[in-house]
Structures are given as structure tokens and as C-alpha cells.
Amino acid sequence: MINDNYSKLPGAYLFSDIARKVQSFKASDPGAEVISLGIGDVTQPLAPAVVEALHRAADEMAIAATFRGYGPERGYDFLREAIVRHDFHERGIDIQPDEIFVSDGAKSDTGNFQELLSKDVRIAVTDPVYPVYVDSNVMGGRAGTLGADGRWSNVHYLPCTAENDFVPDLPNEHVDVIYLCYPNNPTGTTLTRDQLQRWVDYALDKNILLFYDAAYEAYIQSEDVPHSIYELQGAKCCAVEFHSYSKTAGFTGIRCGYTVVPKELRLPLNPMWNRRQTTKFNGTSYLSQRAAEAIYSLEGKEQIQATIHYYMENARLMREALTSTGFQVYGGINAPYLWVRTPDRMTSWEFFDHLLKKAHVVSTPGSGFGPSGEGYIRLTAFGDRTQTTEALSRIKSLNL
């Protein structure tokens, strides 16, 4: 009577596992001052323009004349128009408001979107990978069985390691869907425009659907790294793109994001996603949508850039400190994530435990993101500056 695919999933969601480990460590050593560079959660407050928008929206809800109930299916026009203008038209990309679906975040959308596909599609993921892509397909019955090597039998893995400079090879067998996330979670690495065009060309040639997760695009600093897959020729015929304000503007507690489903796609995913969302979703909070709109104002843009700069300065300090300590460090240039090789051939979880017990620093074990993540940990630049530098000096003094 129950969906047996759930029983195939090993343990809990990665970040729930980590939270439990940290809680139990804190219980055993109540005096320890634990610093988290683990889960990708932000620490800096919302931009003043966003806070003002929240207050204004709350006031609107307080009187009948301006009260808002259910919002429009795809999100409010004011937000979808701001998105189209600032995230696409200003970059020379032609996306229309009816191709934008506002949601409560990219986790929901990347998790739910596979529902539109049949059970027998074969998916490919870069490895390591954000667990939601794989787990949602396990629940959907598409992953097959989990092997002793940590790979699902029906999922095609595209390894990304230091050996290939974190640039995956094109699949060497037939797949229907490829999940790509750039700037990458967890490795913090990117693809250049030329490198990504190869994937779009390949998808068009082989009739593959690309799920492109752009949750970290706001952290891009380099000119040759695309902010949207639609910067590339032909992408509107083969790619769905997921956006989130969680990291762009510290919205992890506010909940707002959006998904772009072009009408030019070869599959009728635009009307299907609309049907899915109107049937099983009722929009994200009006306040959250007004908050998101405020990010696109002149002050809002400046304010969120200042916070992004703050985090990227953390990333720079972390790269510097860890590299000078002898660690092999990747990412952290166009992304808030650093991907660090474990020392002394420790496994990811061994190094996680070591850092937690000896430095009271929480990391994320790379192996939690897939087999090719073994031997790495992920650190995030989302900490507060003082805590981040304190964590770095503790790691340095471990003499690893």
C-alpha cells in the first residue's frame, strides 16, 4: 500500500544526519563553541529595502481595501515582470513573464519537477551532486537500486573531481535528462560559456532535457561564466532553469524562488508545470513576493551586492588560509562554497568528525553528495566574519 521506493532511500536527508551528529556532540561537550561552516545557510540579515517591503506588505494585509488573498497562479505580475526585466532582458535574454513560475524556493521546484516525467526516463547527474535531484527521483521510482558503490543502478553519474578539473565529460550512454548546477553545489566550481554551450548543443542533438539549477548565479564574478543557461544559443528549446533568492538575498527563511519553463521547449512542460502548480501549490506568501520584488530596486540591488561581497570576502580568506595551510582547495571564486580535499586519505566523514571534535567546526562531508565526493568536504562562506576567521585559525592550529 505504501510507495516502496521510499524504503530504498538510505537513512535521512543529509543535512538532518549532520544536525543530529552536531546535536549529540554538543550534548557530550556542552562547553564547546561550535562554528558551522556546514549547511549552506546564510547568516547576514535581510537587506533594508527587503525589510521595508515586508513591513509595507504587512500593512497592506491589515486593511480590507489592500488585503490580498490567493495570488495569481504563476506569481504576482509585479514580481514576474521585475524578474524578466532584470534577470533576463537586461542580459539580452528574451524570456516572457508567462514562462516564469514563482515558487517557495528551488528545493521544492527541483524536487517536484521530475513528476512531469514518465517513470522510465533515464537521468544523469554530475557527481557529487545536490541530494534533492537524486532522492526525488528515487521516490519517483526512476533510480533503480542502490549499489555498494553508492550509485543507483538507473542513474548515470558524471564524475567531477580534481582529476578532470571538475568539468564533467558528456555522457557516454543514452540519457533523457541531465541535472546541471552552476555555480556548482557542492564543489563551488563553474563552467565557462563555451563549456556550457557544449552541453546545450549535445542536449539539442540527442533530444535531452536539461534541468539547470542557477541558485548561486548571484555569486558569479568572472566575465566568462554565464548567469543563465539561456545566454546560450538553443537553450530555450531544451532547458528548464531553477532560481532561488535564498542565497541571492538571504531568503532561506523567507521562501521565494522561481522556475523558468520556456514555451519553446520541445516538450509541453510549460502547460504541464502550470497544471501541476495550480493543482498542488497555492503560491508563496504575498509578503515574500513583495520582498523579492524589492531586491530588484536600485537600493535593493546595492544592498544585496554588499552582502554577497561580504560572503565572497569570507571565501577569499578561507581559500587563502586553507591553501597556505597545505590544503587542496577548489571553488570559492564564483561561488560561496569551497571544496576541500581531506588530508591523510581520511574519508569525508572521518574528516567531518575530526573537524567537529578537534576544531568544533561543522563541515559537510563530500561523500554525502555522491560517490565522487568521497575524500572531500564542503565549507561554506556564509558565516559571520569573526566566526569564520576563528574557525580558520582553529583549523590551522590542528597542524594537519
Place this chain on the structure above:
Amino acid sequence: MINDNYSKLPGAYLFSDIARKVQSFKASDPGAEVISLGIGDVTQPLAPAVVEALHRAADEMAIAATFRGYGPERGYDFLREAIVRHDFHERGIDIQPDEIFVSDGAKSDTGNFQELLSKDVRIAVTDPVYPVYVDSNVMGGRAGTLGADGRWSNVHYLPCTAENDFVPDLPNEHVDVIYLCYPNNPTGTTLTRDQLQRWVDYALDKNILLFYDAAYEAYIQSEDVPHSIYELQGAKCCAVEFHSYSKTAGFTGIRCGYTVVPKELRLPLNPMWNRRQTTKFNGTSYLSQRAAEAIYSLEGKEQIQATIHYYMENARLMREALTSTGFQVYGGINAPYLWVRTPDRMTSWEFFDHLLKKAHVVSTPGSGFGPSGEGYIRLTAFGDRTQTTEALSRIKSLNL
């Protein structure tokens, strides 16, 4: 490559269809003052205690010391504890905080919960019914094919009409899951404690899972109508219960609700739902959760009761006016919905069109809720008083 079940769904989501019809009428007659008694959306502003809570929460998000990022998986403790205390313990029901899953609303939860079930479970629904229950199972591949009679071949229908006083008979064939919604959407009718106990006993006896939608419980006025299915003996072993603040406190634009998944259920749905939500959902806004908490304060409780009283006074006026005009009217006593027989054997859509064109009043065609809804329309008491009484006098003057 795509999920073919989507192509089985006829047309769009009911309320999208209605919105389109209304829009096209307004375009053809721009002078008409259209009053909506159709979609179940509230019109009265948020309670002052709720607005205050939103402002306080926005201020917390403005400084690093009180900023909140990702919330706890099942929702904030402050909210789950308030829920357990006020909605359950005060009614003598033993529900624990780890059986509560806070969400962005009952539409998402009632739509997504079927994912936990295998493809071959047989579902039963009362007819007429909230379209989400059926449509989400169509998308999930459980409904079979749609017959000319408007019934899905694999769904068992439990007719609720004036003929059986809107009290459905127990299924006369094997089913695995029964969706019940009381106070009922769309008919506005209820089951007494004794009547509902029969369903719980039947479910326990036949090993059936009950999905109980209590979204309208705040409107209950009668002593013998249960607010929660867990008031009844044995329900914690067989029932999942869905709650929403949308109608309780005008949260249709705020987005917050919760689902109760007891640990005593015969199936491991509590850990499964936790796995589902941690994988594909990231909680509802912190502001929305603080807003929901405020409903349980002393002032909050009084304020939302005043609004519920306002809507129920609308319902009383509507019942009175329509009955005195000769309509057969059901519901509207323990629910904000009135279920009205169409006059002159009109179909639901004929009477919908008639009311729209002649009285400029938007209703919801009963047939949109299922075959047994044919020959009825649903009217809602969520209007503003002046508009509601204006709509009533227009309907009266139609001389139907």
C-alpha cells in the same frame, strides 16, 4: 518521456477555468460590477495580532542577532507547541509536536500526500469533492481513465446529494484510502461525532487509511460536530488530518497550515512524510509561522473569532434570502459554504453563466466538483457584507 497521466486531465484546474470565464465576461461588459461569491477566498483583513506578529518577525530578520535562515524541518517549535496545546490538548486529544508538520497550506499537503502510497491503491472520494484529491491521484497514475459520466474508472465515488442528506454511505467495495473533508467543501455540510465514528470504525475494521481534511473546522458552531477526527476513538491508528489557516484566519495570501501524521498509524507515514518534506520542501516563511502563532494568543483568538462570526453572519443572511426566494439551500450552518440547487433543471454551468450574465455574480458550478455536484452551485460567505447583500438582492430580482 513525459508523465502521460497529465494528458488524461480534462482542461485546467476548475478555478482557473472560472477565472478565465469571468475575465472574458468583464472584457465584454466593462461596466458591469461583478461580485464574486465563487472561489473560496477571504476578503477581510488579517487580525491585528497577526499583523503585529508579521512586523515583529520582519524586524527580527533585519539584524544579524535575531535573523532566521532555514527553519526546523517540521516547523518551528513555538508553532508546533501552540498547535498541540490549543488545537488538541485543550480538546482532550493527545497529539505530540513530532506528529505535527507545518506547511505552506492544505492544498500542497493534500496534493502531495498521495506520493507516499503505491500506484495500485484504490481511493474513494465523497462526490462532489475538492478537485485536488482526485487530480493529484490522476497525476499519480491511480485514477484510471475518465468515463463519459465524469467518473474515473479506478476511483470509488461516494455520492453526497440532497437525496441522502449529504451523508455518504460506506463504500460497497474494497478501497484502501478514503478522503473525507468536514465541514465539507463544497457542500458546507457536516458529520456528527456519531456519524464520523462509523467511518473510523469501518477504516479500522477494513484496514483503510483516512485522509481527513479539517480546513474549515473553525467554522463549526454545533456541539455535536467534531473539530478533529482524533476526537474519535481509534482515529490515531487510521487517519491523517490536514489543517489550514487560510480560512481560519484569512491566510490565503500568507500560506501556512499543518498536517497531523500520528506515530500510531499502522503504516510508517510519519517518518515517510518527514523524508518527503525534508527532501522536497524547505518550510514555509518564518513570518508566516510567527503569524500563525499569533492566532493562538488571547487577542488573536478573539480577533479571528470576530471575523469568523462576520462570515457566518453572511452565511445566515444568504441562507435566509435564498430560501425565501424559493431556492433549496444546504450548508452554511457550520461552514462558510452554501450549496444551492439550480432552478428549472439548469445544469451547474448554465446557472453559473446565468448568474454571471444576469446578476453579475460569480458562483462555482457544482459539477466542477464531481458528477454528483451537477445541478448545484456553491456560494461562499467570504464576501464583504455590502457586496454580499447586493449580490443577494440581484439574485432575488432575477425572479428565478
